[in-house]
Amino acid sequence: xxxxxxxxxxKKDWKKVLRDPAFxxxxxxxxxxxxxxxxxxxxxxxxxxxxxxxxxxxxLGGNSTSSLLFVKDLQSTNVVKVSWYADNQTAQSExxxxxxxxxxxxxxxxxxxxxxxxxxxGAPGLWTNTTVALYLDKGSLIAAQVIPSVVQQVLQQGxxxxxxxxxxxxxxxxxxxxVKVQGTTVFQMFAPGLxxxxxxxxxxxxxxxxxxxxxxxxxxxxxxxxxxxxxxLAGSVVSYLAxxxxxxxxxxxxxxxxxxxxxxxxxGLAVGFLVITVFALCNIGFGLITAAVAKSAxxxxxxxxxFLMPQLFLGTFVGTALSSTASAxxxxxxAYYVTDALTSxxxxxxxxxxxxxxxxxxxxxxxxxxxxxxxxQVFKSFGNR
Amino acid sequence: xxxxxxxxxxAIAIEGLTKDYGDVxxxxxxxxxxxxxxxxxxxxxxxSGKTTTINCLxxxxxxxxxxxRVNGFDVQSQQHQAREVMGVSPQETAIYPYLTGKENVQLFxxxxxxxxxxxxxxxxxxxxxxxxxxxxxxxxGKYSGGMKRRVSIAMALVTDPKIxxxxxxxxxxxxxxRRAIWDFVLELRDQGKTIMxxxxxxxxxxxxxxxxxxxxxxxxxxxxxxxxLKGRFKARDLEDVFIQLTGRRIREGA
Numbered sequence: 001x002x003x004x005x006x007x008x009x010x011k012k013d014w015k016k017v018l019r020d021p022a023f024x025x026x027x028x029x030x031x032x033x034x035x036x037x038x039x040x041x042x043x044x045x046x047x048x049x050x051x052x053x054x055x056x057x058x059x060l061g062g063n064s065t066s067s068l069l070f071v072k073d074l075q076s077t078n079v080v081k082v083s084w085y086a087d088n089q090t091a092q093s094e095x096x097x098x099x100x101x102x103x104x105x106x107x108x109x110x111x112x113x114x115x116x117x118x119x120x121x122g123a124p125g126l127w128t129n130t131t132v133a134l135y136l137d138k139g140s141l142i143a144a145q146v147i148p149s150v151v152q153q154v155l156q157q158g159x160x161x162x163x164x165x166x167x168x169x170x171x172x173x174x175x176x177x178x179v180k181v182q183g184t185t186v187f188q189m190f191a192p193g194l195x196x197x198x199x200x201x202x203x204x205x206x207x208x209x210x211x212x213x214x215x216x217x218x219x220x221x222x223x224x225x226x227x228x229x230x231x232x233l234a235g236s237v238v239s240y241l242a243x244x245x246x247x248x249x250x251x252x253x254x255x256x257x258x259x260x261x262x263x264x265x266x267x268g269l270a271v272g273f274l275v276i277t278v279f280a281l282c283n284i285g286f287g288l289i290t291a292a293v294a295k296s297a298x299x300x301x302x303x304x305x306x307f308l309m310p311q312l313f314l315g316t317f318v319g320t321a322l323s324s325t326a327s328a329x330x331x332x333x334x335a336y337y338v339t340d341a342l343t344s345x346x347x348x349x350x351x352x353x354x355x356x357x358x359x360x361x362x363x364x365x366x367x368x369x370x371x372x373x374x375x376x377q378v379f380k381s382f383g384n385r
Numbered sequence: 386x387x388x389x390x391x392x393x394x395x396a397i398a399i400e401g402l403t404k405d406y407g408d409v410x411x412x413x414x415x416x417x418x419x420x421x422x423x424x425x426x427x428x429x430x431x432x433s434g435k436t437t438t439i440n441c442l443x444x445x446x447x448x449x450x451x452x453x454r455v456n457g458f459d460v461q462s463q464q465h466q467a468r469e470v471m472g473v474s475p476q477e478t479a480i481y482p483y484l485t486g487k488e489n490v491q492l493f494x495x496x497x498x499x500x501x502x503x504x505x506x507x508x509x510x511x512x513x514x515x516x517x518x519x520x521x522x523x524x525x526g527k528y529s530g531g532m533k534r535r536v537s538i539a540m541a542l543v544t545d546p547k548i549x550x551x552x553x554x555x556x557x558x559x560x561x562x563r564r565a566i567w568d569f570v571l572e573l574r575d576q577g578k579t580i581m582x583x584x585x586x587x588x589x590x591x592x593x594x595x596x597x598x599x600x601x602x603x604x605x606x607x608x609x610x611x612x613x614l615k616g617r618f619k620a621r622d623l624e625d626v627f628i629q630l631t632g633r634r635i636r637e638g639a
Contacts, residue, residue: 002498004495004498005495005496005498008492008495008496009492009496012481012484012488012492015483015484015488016481016483019483019524020483216477216479217475217476217477217479218479218480218481220445220475220479221473221475221479221540222496223445224443224444224445224468224471224473225468225493225496225497226465226468226469226496226497226498227496228465231496
């Protein structure tokens with residue numbers, strides 16, 4: 001492979017994106033318009049979901065009778081799945097990776113508080129008051145809106161046996177940490193998915209580009225020069241990786257302007273952009289497969305939806321509103337892991353090298369490279385017939 | 386690199402070329418030897434096998450039988466070396482509509498790894514020769530059909546190739562542009578280039594070609610210089626030669 005040839009071909013592709021109105025619209029203007037339209041429409045509106053929240057219970061005083069009762073009652077509400085954590089630090093790490101959405105820290109004196117209430121239910125002055133700390137996932141509207149009242153209810157009615165909500169209680173709930181309920185909008189929850197959503201359309205562009213060049217005889221013409229098929233494909237990879245990065249930066253600028261401010265440091269931002277850029281390889285691969293199968297540019301547009309729609313519905317922000325079965329199906333698609341990584345990094349503020357992020361990055365990288373390789377082989381075998 | 390052909394004057398050697406598309410035989414047992422510094426015309430009606438022969442020469446198509454050598458290099462087994470010495474202008478005007486004329490020509494120079502400074506000079510030279518220097522900064526999507534054809538020829542010639550394959554080079558051009566291209570082709574021949582062109586314009590073949598091969602239904606039916614052929618068949622022109630050989634006019638199709 002000669003890098004000079006690949007770069008010359010890549011430069012040609014960049015000019016196409018900037019000068020061809022159809023490409024300019026799909027690759028650059030459409031993602032920007034979609035983000036702006038989505039952000040404007042949903043920026044200040046809450047959403048509703050039917051979900052089971054994962055709750056981490058951290059009993060600082062150990063597993064006492066009262067804490068066991070609390071967890072049992074909390075579990076019986078059927079809106080949460082409770083797991084025990086020995087320390088707050090581990091639970092915080094899980095929260096940042098999206099593995100749990102809520103942390104309830106039961107203080108060391110939890111049992112003492114319950115006993116003091118039971119001994120003198122009508123004498124608040126004799127109670128040992130205490131505070132139950134709550135940590136909630138920023139990205140989960142349900143957690144923010146539902147959990148404080150559910151926990152309060154379980155503490156009062158379940159643990160203490162208080163019938164009236166108006167009756168005094170020795171327990172108070174801390175103001176949920178790291179939660180900005182008023183600022184958490186549907187748009188902020190869905191913003192990470194927009195990056196994958198925008199990139200997915202690259203499948204159609206790659207397929208159309210190759211089929212158009214084949215139809216016009218340009219592909220054959222290049223193939224009778226000393227440029228090899230490796231040069232041609234390397235040129236495409238270079239150009240579309242750069243296009244993917246530019247696209248991601250534009251979407252980022254839009255979502256930022258609309259109020260989505262990632263809870264990430266420079267490392268988190270860099271890893272996020274790395275994930276999106278690597279994802280472009282997957283889209284190039286699907287584009288090549290489409291171009292190999294399609295007989296014309298028009299057919300390529302239609303066939304590209306075979307790869308585009310599943311990723312779009314199961315792997316982007318759309319997937320968050322789907323059933324558990326659909327969500328499970330999404331786990332087979334690279335786009336799902338792009339959205340998940342960005343949600344962990346930029347919405348939940350997970351460290352750049354946290355387990356979830358690294359797992360997502362690994363899946364996106366390995367699957368994208370495999371899909372690209374398959375695409376190259378399929379196109380080399382059937383693409384220029 | 387050692388030349389494989391004994392006769393150093395042979396630039397293109399086609400030996401028993403046969404190409405089948407399924408049950409259809411497009412070219413049958415074609416044998417031609419084209420000398421260096423010669424303009425060779427491949428004449429025949431549409432569907433006679435001219436473009437198939439060109440595609441076998443460039444290595445785009447694999448012959449069913451036979452062998453093709455360009456500048457001594459076997460087109461199948463020494464494809465890269467063969468392509469390094471060839472400039473090809475295909476029948477369809479294969480150019481990038483969103484690039485300017487100059488960018489299209491430059492791109493093809495870059496694909497042949499022509500050094501930057503040299504490429505700048507060559508691009509301007511070929512664009513001037515095909516009469517497009519003034520319009521070189523416009524995107525070719527807005528060019529007329531004849532202008533596109535001239536860009537396509539410039540793309541084939543920017544690398545200063547030793548062997549030039551022109552498939553219907555002047556289709557769609559006005560008489561003035563066609564004359565300019567003819568002059569350029571003759572100039573290239575005088576510089577020692579070997580040019581193989583296909584055409585169904587008999588006047589073009591008579592004006593340019595040192596030797597012509599007339600093919601019909603994939604078979605060679607006549608070979609010689611235009612003057613030889615006209616003399617042999619006592620014909621006024623090559624069209625008349627074709628009529629005497631086949632009973633049809635060349636533009637009536639195969």
